Amino acid sequence: MAKDFYGELQLGILGGGQLGRMLIQEAINYNVNVHILDPDKNAPCRKLCNKFECGSLSDFETVYNFGKDLDLITIEIEKVNVDALEKLEEEGVIVYPQSRIIRLIQDKGLQKQFFKQNDIPTSAFQLISTKDNLTNASLSLPYIQKLRRDGYDGKGVKKIVTEADIQDAFEEPSLIEEWVDFEKEIAVIVARNDRGDVSTFPMVEMEFNPQANLVEFLIAPSLYGVEIQQRAEAIAKKIADDLQIVGLLAVEMFLTKNGDILVNEIAPRPHNSGHQTIEGNYVSQFAQHLRAIFNLPLGDTRCRTTAVMINLLGEDGYEGLAKYDGVEEVLAMEGVYLHLYGKKYTKPFRKMGHICIINDDRDKAISNARKVQEILKVKA
């Protein structure tokens, strides 16, 4: 990089939500000049950056104009105008992750084909252009239908169990995937810098909220055997190398009941499955992302202790000015870290924040986390 990260370098982040916000918290330590583009004038990052621009992430001109005087651009969301990023790259602006990777990952169909072409274990799938294709699908029921584009935070995903469900299936071009009867959802975050150093965070275990289809509970490190963990980490490293990505890549996987690991989805940015690294690991995913994109030595990913992460979702049935019931009670508990995302209004299942619970005693970390889940509620 021609300019020093702590000096004249101007970093743009596409998206000014909670991931951008936590990235800024870390970027403060490095003196980084941060520019944010987000369509929401009340985005969580709006008051925490050198320059905030309100505008569409999908619009070519907006993204291009935002980026043209910057040195380096990164993302906190994949749904951005990639044509603009490509043009910026051609003109010498560095884009990490690279535009070609964002383009690939934006399309869940291309993502799956990439896995297949690169011998990355993943579930059987079929690409379909319209709902009609489902009537003679090559996969047998039940299966998962995912929109190829623009699914986010559990949206754009349907489970098709019976012939009757096909009526309610998505119309748009989508992907159907064999239903995986998994034992556990796991994730590995990997980082790669431009000199080719690759480093993984220890594998984590996740539990999802079935109603919202969002990670609700995450524990790190995993207690699965070393062989499984190394296999998961090797898969993540292979994907990072195959992509030649610069930056973070979150790899979500299924551990099946017979011990297979299948890659579910990947995201080329800081990820919900890595929030516990802030308190739980020597380096956080946010610091690691900065180190990767600035081509600095990667940090020490080891766990300092057991960490549990809970997403703080807007309570079902409440909409309006957020009120955090029980917040004082949970702050009185040992090893509880509150991270609010600067969102004024709550709605059902909106990600309002997360809590990290650490404890050297794993059982205690889990029981404290369950207690926090019971006590702390986002109402209105």
Added chain:
Amino acid sequence: MAKDFYGELQLGILGGGQLGRMLIQEAINYNVNVHILDPDKNAPCRKLCNKFECGSLSDFETVYNFGKDLDLITIEIEKVNVDALEKLEEEGVIVYPQSRIIRLIQDKGLQKQFFKQNDIPTSAFQLISTKDNLTNASLSLPYIQKLRRDGYDGKGVKKIVTEADIQDAFEEPSLIEEWVDFEKEIAVIVARNDRGDVSTFPMVEMEFNPQANLVEFLIAPSLYGVEIQQRAEAIAKKIADDLQIVGLLAVEMFLTKNGDILVNEIAPRPHNSGHQTIEGNYVSQFAQHLRAIFNLPLGDTRCRTTAVMINLLGEDGYEGLAKYDGVEEVLAMEGVYLHLYGKKYTKPFRKMGHICIINDDRDKAISNARKVQEILKVKA
């Protein structure tokens, strides 16, 4: 507090330097609306707050107008207009630490008298109005002369060793203190909230840069015996209780060669002797200050590991656009955390940032810190 800290509450911070900056990094987790007043239009906090106002901290009107629509005001520097804070308090704005405490601590003479009146162990002293008083001082040479007001970061302090030194002594009202032949400079940070909960961080040991008279090297926890640590912590708690302070109080002390502990100075705010708590302790001093002033339960102050803090001072002989020589090399080391303060220009001994080095092996933490000191230089 009538308003929720995460909601409509408006927090003002007098001073927008590195302490304010690290306080904001933590306040982001709590959704706090932060307003900053600082005389420097390029202050480290300027781009990280809801509202930045450039103005004098010493001017009554400026401080009063800054504060009159806020709910809560805190400080990151003592040199502020206390009359304005008093008026704001009368009008219902909460000021933590309370204005009467800031007034007391602004004057090193009053501070010393407070120690004496409250049986807090401190060195013998005398207050003088002009330099002439030194010719028949009650203390014998050598002694330390400190300006009663406005000393900061090692400025406003002189050692008077011989009669001849009196010629170069400060003219202004000052304090002379018996020279303490100490074994170690130690510090304890204590926090107190409005419900009267009091909690200390473990005692730390410090080494000063003799040229700049600034903390250069700090290690936590201390290896001195439990009796000494408990005595130091009890002194800090007593001062917090005597003052009935709300917020943090840093208590700097001398441990003398015969095992006495003498209080040197106190500061009612986050302090350089607590920076290592960010990575080294369960709760950081910045989080603890927020918990105290929001009247929340105080956090867990225990050390997670051994932590060494080094101030990153501008190298002597360099002035201009800061350049951090060796930064990449130190980031490749295990357990090294960089905190830059967002200052564009360096000058000799300017506090440009700090580094925290953690390691479960204390000797390794120290040797890594010494290595960082050798490698990392702030030049221009």
